[in-house]
Amino acid sequence: MANTELKAKDYKSGIKPVWCAGCGDFGVLSAITKALAGLKIAPHDTAVISGIGCSSRIPAYVNTYGFHGVHGRALPIATGLKISRPDLTVLVTGGDGDGFSIGGNHFMQACRRNVDITYIVMDNQVYGMTKGQASPTTDADWDRSKLTPHGTNINPFYPLVVALASGANFIARASSSNPGGAAEVISEGINHPGFSFIQILSPCVTFRPEQREWKKFVRPAPIDATTDPTTAARRLMTDDNFYLGVLYKGDRASFQPDFEENPASEENLEEEFKL
Numbered sequence: 001m002a003n004t005e006l007k008a009k010d011y012k013s014g015i016k017p018v019w020c021a022g023c024g025d026f027g028v029l030s031a032i033t034k035a036l037a038g039l040k041i042a043p044h045d046t047a048v049i050s051g052i053g054c055s056s057r058i059p060a061y062v063n064t065y066g067f068h069g070v071h072g073r074a075l076p077i078a079t080g081l082k083i084s085r086p087d088l089t090v091l092v093t094g095g096d097g098d099g100f101s102i103g104g105n106h107f108m109q110a111c112r113r114n115v116d117i118t119y120i121v122m123d124n125q126v127y128g129m130t131k132g133q134a135s136p137t138t139d140a141d142w143d144r145s146k147l148t149p150h151g152t153n154i155n156p157f158y159p160l161v162v163a164l165a166s167g168a169n170f171i172a173r174a175s176s177s178n179p180g181g182a183a184e185v186i187s188e189g190i191n192h193p194g195f196s197f198i199q200i201l202s203p204c205v206t207f208r209p210e211q212r213e214w215k216k217f218v219r220p221a222p223i224d225a226t227t228d229p230t231t232a233a234r235r236l237m238t239d240d241n242f243y244l245g246v247l248y249k250g251d252r253a254s255f256q257p258d259f260e261e262n263p264a265s266e267e268n269l270e271e272e273f274k275l
């Protein structure tokens with residue numbers, strides 16, 4: 001239901017975030033609330049689902065329905081919700097550890113399944129909440145974690161490339177240093193049918209203080225989003241991870257099972273599981 005009166009601040013819950021001062025996640029929270037207000041999607045028509053991590057605290061800070069789930073399991077929860085309540089706008093928020101490490105297989109399957117949800121990953125290339133371990137997007141030579149004092153010596157994972165290869169229908173990168181720009185990308189992702197994946201570069205100022213410099217490196221991608229996966233693959237494989245904007249827009253139809261044909265009811269379920 002559209003509500004023309006709401007402003008970005010009306011989508012905030014009033015709970016004060018416990019994030020460290022300067023954490024990039026503040027910018028992402030602001031971008032999400034701006035996007036929802038701009039699209040005039042009422043809080044009661046929206047659900048924000050997360051796993052566990054500093055970034056996964058977002059559902060508590062927004063005034064929509066929400067579910068702060070289990071580490072790495074936000075996408076299956078959101079998928080179930082969206083297919084049973086297609087009328088809701090469903091966002092998923094979390095970190096690179098939550099989404100690409102423990103939740104990595106759910107990430108690929110969600111891209112492949114292409115349910116109409118928008119997945120926002122606050123990528124800080126570290127596990128912030130558990131005090132600074134390397135994540136799948138950490139560079140191989142990052143040697144500031146006590147667990148990997150000589151670096152991980154493992155090549156990082158490129159989430160945008162994996163998203164494309166797995167079938168995501170919308171792929172974008174934004175920066176927490178520009179909440180207005182990130183809000184535009186989030187709005188486009190919500191409006192695009194199917195699974196939208198948005199990586200937001202969001203510094204962990206406590207365990208990766210050098211990421212404060214990211215705002216100097218990020219810049220708009222010099223070319224418009226392509227609809228051609230081959231062109232997108234070439235671009236994503238060769239970019240330096242600091243190009244911002246919508247990078248790929250596919251034309252796959254969203255996956256939405258028709259429950260009218262096979263309505264779920266308690267009796268049907270009991271029948272199905274009878275021993």
Ligand SMILES: Cc1ncc(C[n+]2csc(CCOP(=O)(O)OP(=O)(O)O)c2C)c(N)n1
Nearest residue numbers: 052053054055071095096097098127128129
């Ligand atoms: C099953 C399970 N394994 C491990 C943990 C511990 N844990 C909580 S948050 C987290 C990683 C958080 O990193 P990330 O998702 O990148 O989010 P950030 O805190 O950086 O925003 C881990 C390993 C957990 N809560 N549950």
Ligand code: SF4
Nearest residue numbers: 020023054128204205
């Ligand atoms: S530990 Fe890092 S990710 Fe977590 S709140 Fe602090 S700055 Fe943000």
